[in-house]
Amino acid sequence: MSEYHLDIIGRINLGDYSKIHDYMGIVDIDDKFTITFNNNSIESSDIIYNMLENNNFNVYSKGGNKDGKLYITASRSKR
Template identity: 70%
Template sequence: MSEYKLDIIGKVNLSDYSKIYDYIGIVDVNDKFTITLNNDSVETSELIYNMLEKNDFSIYSKGGDENGKISITASRNKR
């Protein structure tokens, strides 16, 4: 089991979405993928949830922390 982390600093832009899709392509079954972004990106987090779910990922942790960050942790479902 591998763990992949993507920290998005600042406002989410098109290149960040491209990075997410790059990670989606390499994360395998039972791997853990965590995306961290600024807390002011709540609307963006919904879009990221949809991206992951449409690519056969299960989101098992999502929420904010005391540092003003949103964290999304997911893993790929069995193919």
């Protein structure tokens, strides 16, 4: 089982969605994938959840921390 982390600095833009999509292509079954972004991009979190779910990922952790960052942790389910 591998772990992948993607930290997005600033507001999420189209290029960031492309990066997320690229990462999803390398994450294998049961790998852990964590995306971290600033809480000023919270409106983008629903889009990210949908991207993950539409690509056979199970989101099992989402939330924030004391540094003003939000995180989503997911793993790819069996296809």
